[in-house]
Structure formats: C-alpha cells, structure tokens
Amino acid sequence: MKLIVTIFFLAAIAMICFLIWRDSQDTGGIDRSLWQAVRGDKALAERLLNHAREKHPGKSERWYAEKVIYDLRRGR
Template identity: 45%
Template sequence: MEILFVLGMLIQFAVLAIRIVRLFRRQPEESDTQRVNKIRGRVSQSYRSDPNNRKLQQDLIAMLRGDIATAKRLLRYERQRNPGNSDNWYLEKVIGDLERDRR
C-alpha cells in the first residue's frame, strides 16, 4: 500500500515538474508589431511602408485583442465586397464597422 502511495506521489511530482518546465520554456508573447507583421501577406506595398497603415493595423489588432486571423478575414471580406479601394480605406472601414457594432 505504501509503495502505491509513494509511486502516486512521484508521478504527480513528475507531472508538476513537466508543467513547470513547459511554462518557463514558453516563447515570450508577441509584441503588437510582430502581430502586425503577421498580417502581411498578399497586400500592396503601402501596407508595409505607409505609417498611417501601420497605425491602423495596430489599432485593428488591438481592437481584436491580437486575433490576427480575424483581422485578415475582415479585411479580405471588405476587399471582396468593395473592390478597387485603397488599403487605408479597407482598414478604416473595418475599424469603423467594429466600432459601430460595439456601441
């Protein structure tokens, strides 16, 4: 009986140690700039070079609490729905729609 108790305690200790090691091995959280950089895909050069677009990208990602996949999806949707507009227009449209919907 005591052997089973000791064995159980050792297993619990090992599991706890593994969790602690994994916790400390975690990569540091991404900065807003790194998250914005992930948004870059098949977009125009102004997304990368225009400071206004960078600011709008950071604002959008902040509004979405870092959910880059949602930001991409919303921008792609607006590009399909309203083709031919500037990159800045799409960012402002998505941000404006989010602000409106959150009221």
C-alpha cells in the same frame, strides 16, 4: 534637486524605451489600430479585411483597415 532631475531623466528614458518596444512588436502586417480592435486575433482581422476587399474592390489598404475598424466599433 539633482536627485529629482535624475529620477525624471531615468523615467523619461524608460518611457521612450517602452514606446519603442511597443511599436516594434510584429503585428503580421496588420494595421496597429485594427490589431488592437480585434485584440490581437490575426485570423479575425484577415477575414474582416478580405470581406471588405470583396465587398468594396479598388480601395486602398488603409481604407479597408479603417472600414473594418469603423464597422467593429458600430457593432456590425
């Protein structure tokens, strides 16, 4: 019983460490969801964000990121 608790505890610590490491990876200021949607292609993400900014001025940065992700998922 003690062994099972120890293994569970170590697995939980490993998972927490992994999640902290994953979230600390530098995405160059690009929204993590957008970063995943463009599969890490920073140049593509910047181009798409700039295009959205030009087409829809005055919106928030979050709005632009969500718009680009939405368009990517729709195949635009």
